[in-house]
Amino acid sequence: MGQTHSDERRAPPSREELAKALASTHSAAKFADKCFTSLELYSFKEVFKSLADQEQNVRHLKEDTIARFLEIPDVLSVSPVIFQMMSYIGAFPFLRDAPAVLGLEEMVMVITIMTDRYQRVLAKGSADRRKLLFKSLAVYDRKLSEPLNNDEPPATDGPGAPTTPSHISGFAVDIAGDDEDELGDEDGDELVLAALDSLDYANVYKHGDGPPPHTALIPADNWKKVIMLLLLVSPLGAQESLSSYSNRVVGEELEQLRDAADCIVASFLDVEHSTGITFPRFNSIVASSVPFIFIGFTPLFEHFLFSKTLDFHKRVGDTTAASTVVTDVVQPLLQDKGSILNLSIMSQISFFVPGESLFRKLRLLYTGDEDGFSMGSFETKVFNWRAPTIFLVHGTCIPDEAHKASGAEATFLSTLPPRRLPSGNRGTGERVTFGVYLSQPWRHTHRECFGDSGSILFQLQPVHDVFRATPTNKDYASFTKPSASTPIGGVSFGCPPPQPTQAYRRSSTISMGPVSLVVDSSFEFGCFTHHYSSRGGSAFQGSACRKFDFQDRFEISSLEVWGCGGDEEAKHQAERWAWEAREAEARRRINLGTGDIEADRALLEMAGLIGGNRSGGSMM
Template sequence: MPPGQPSSANRSLCGAHEATALAPTFFPCTPTYTSSSIHPVHVVTMGQTQSDQRRPPPSREELTKELAARFADKCFTSLEIYSFKEVFKSLADQEQNVRHLKEDTIARFLEIPDVLGVSPVIFQMISYIGAFPFLQDAPAVLGLDEMVMVITIMTDRYQRVLAKGADDRRKLLFKSLAVYDRKLSEHVNRDKSPVIDGSGAPANFSHASGFAVDIAGDDEDDLGCEDEDDLVLAALDSLDYANVGKLGDGPPPNYALIPAGNFKKIIMLLLLVAPLGAQESLSSHANRVVGKELEELGVVADCIVAAFLDVDHSPGIRFSRFNSIIPSSMPFVFSGFTPLFEHFLFSKTLDFHKRVGGSTVVPDVVQPLLQDKGSLLNLSIMSQLSFFIPGESLFRKLRLLYAGGEDGFSMGSFETKVFNWRAPTILLVHGICLPDETHRAGGAETAFLSTLPPRRYPSGNRAIGERVTLGVYLSQPWRHTHRECFGDSDSILFQLQPVHDVFRGSPSNKDYASFTKPSASTPIGGVSFGCPPPQPTQAYRRSSTISMGPVSLVMDSSFEFGCFTHNYTSRGSSAFQGSACRKFDFQDRFEISDLEVWGCGGDEEAKHQAERWAWEAREAEARRRINLGTGDIEADRALLEMAGLIGGNRSGGSMM
């Protein structure tokens, strides 16, 4: 039987799934193990004699049951196991005396929307993971023991037992999604060309695209044939059978790819489930998969997929990019799987809302995920942010502090609305990319471009006029910048559109954020991130150029134009780290079309800000009355005349 192919019994259960989930030229990415196993030797000492007694090696079925029992005992409570058995019993179909779960059954139970078309991909994933730790047997029939493996790994509970395999889950998830492309394999073997288009033909990329597929076999991070899965070995080691899971020869794993279409479907699902809480139904978010909301979900998913590949030239994602981009740019991308698959651990036959006396506990009213309405931030963007900012700081916690379209594009309005927020904030700026030819620019645009350093880098986007969305997460409150910037190493500079990218704060350079109003001593003001603060100068020494950091974002004082710079080849210290997916120099100069600042916090932070605003209003009123007296203009004029401040040849100006 060819490696990676299911048995005859499994084919009857999984054949329909394979026909819908995979194209004819793909077959599931399943590594091949050696059939050898270790025969443990038990030494029995009786007096001064020893005798070697060998026992038959345990079968894979026995090891799977033993590992499932260990997971069930260590990773779940007794109530969760009871509920899981009840759920499985109510859902399972029986075929040839085997109780198992089917694809459509799982999709209905998890309430996965049909419009996403992701059910076959999810079933491919869990059918692979269900074969753990003997992944060469995938796809597995999803019986009770197999589903224990699936839930344990998909919800990260395995870390309670297999601590040393914790970092290997990402590789397991990649394998569960990946396929082997036979056309790619034949093409690479023929001419070793690393770049292909959708039909398998060569395609030429420019060095600035940043999405060229690496040469097969040259990636140190690619899946190696001789590699060992730490997660598998940790599982078998816990049963004292570590060597059973050693990898053997199989199809060259350097040709393993996650199809771009499948990955987009998974990303759309992960965006949808990102805000899920414990026992929260996915159907409660049904409004996000219709109309405009569904379009927004697809747009955000395209931006995330663009971080991994250029879909116009590559059919799938390699492990090297998958393994480098996810931990740096979206470490929490798979967190939504936990509340989704934990539904198997809560039986609907158990009603926890009833008291012993018969009274019913009324559930708390669920607050909306986004309380305020803005022009830039929507539910899909917020889910995208939760891929690299913990969701507990975002969902039901964000409040709109400043919106340029409503509050005015000025630093004064920005200061009034934002500076009183004593908790973390998220700034979002949206704009349209400017052409490289500066001689075609208008007056304001020319003035802004003249303040940038003369060295220019090519645009990081595919087309001039393309829309770009950038942002910054700051954990410290905003303040005026004098001689040093504010912020800390938790600060994050990021791009959301058209390519998802994250630039994390570096502890070696503290030029995280600055807010400087133009003045006589600092003529070039504005808001910047990753740039040295403007230094006050004398008139004859005024600088007309902004000092840009290697990885930085700058907005002028009128909030008309902005510039994002990514100098990847620079050897200088930077407040923000370089990109993990675009390892080249680029610069996006754009005209700002919208600007928002959102506060991360709850009612307590909002109450504090309201109290601060009220105090400032009272102080302003008190100062006004001190300046004008009682508020009666005629009485104030008489008082000032008696003091000799106005009247005669003096003038106190208008009292209005």
């Protein structure tokens, strides 16, 4: 009998047993203990109690209640989509039962999955979470599935995926079980641990949980609304109110938020093959181009874990209601103002560069609009920064046909290799924005490029795209001023460093890398090349969303460099700038203008400022 009892205990629990283990209050508390601290759980129950409505003896949260509590702006029209996500995730791990009533136990699931606590319970971590979030946003495309069921090719015309109702009407209420589990504590623990192991149910395409991946699509409009919210909450700190960013959802900043969201949606949507966003596309783009896109959900949904009614500074028996309120001065997210970077662009970059390096940390080092479009001023402003930098360039596309170009534009095009790739944009006049994240300080390029495997080449407009560094080719970045030996200088990323001119080698053509960005020495023109069909050898990886060859040649309108760092880097930069200013002033104070040109020239030569004699000069 003992052997039989042992075998029974080792047998995996049934679905009904797991459901009962998760549904009962006693076991749900055990599950919550795996994800929350005792204080967080106590605060969560207080928050839920203050927010919940009651229907048919069931306490639950409604859509408008959640939207008000999280302070989601109405102008984004994203509340129904977020409620759809929560109602689906609340049924976890038995997703076939979705949508779920958002009761106390269901909200435990929601908060666990929507915050970084998912890492404690999901078997495959972020990969499982991406599948779960996709399913929570997807709708079932019946028009696409019908021909597949009839073994016929899918239709290529007709409207896209049907829209999801804003509100989920009606719900079924399960019969409430006893609070006390009839099993012993040890057996209850085994069931809860088995339930935690069963969180591999996040592989939602198994066990019959929802439609298969080829018929599940995220409507582009819904995804854009979610992205706008994610851009807004990306800098959100712990217990920080979303209403403090209300200025970002009005006027010009709201338009910038929409523009950034449009560029990101463009990378997910393959309009030639689908009317919505498929799971393979979603999974690939999130992993490669926006790996940190959901980070803002953590501080947003952690608001459920902090009760405003709790006062840990109040002593027992203290009836004094007055308290001292200390108001801290909040540092702005972006201290300087540039012509390219704004709050929405910074939030967009935080989807692939950790936000702690960006928000309240960026400092404008160089801007062509104020410092001049020259490599000399660029060097003066940027080279002394001893921390990571972000290089940004913005411009408009120029014609593909070389015969339409003239003047400086024709000169620049003549330096490009004769083999031209088709444009990657809609046509002449399209606005483009490219950038590079460099973790190493800038320096002159002689024989080797600088940068490391943490370098990131990216495009922000009109399509969001990220090209990460490869370990095989280290031609990450170069800065070369034109000279007699290297007549073609400039700034390049992903290109071999310019080599000194030799008699047998052409010196009038730029050597382009398969995935590269080039800016000419006058900062007038740039060229981005994506030779996807090339067989490796690139310093940067190819695109995950545009698997074809293209090249964007553009006229530069804005160029700027931002420093990622703190007060120490800024202090070092300021000291260097002050020293250079003193040196420049000392040079200006040289006593010139005596009328004797030869004497003035001799004085400058002795100072080592002009001429070939730079030894400091001699009085003899």
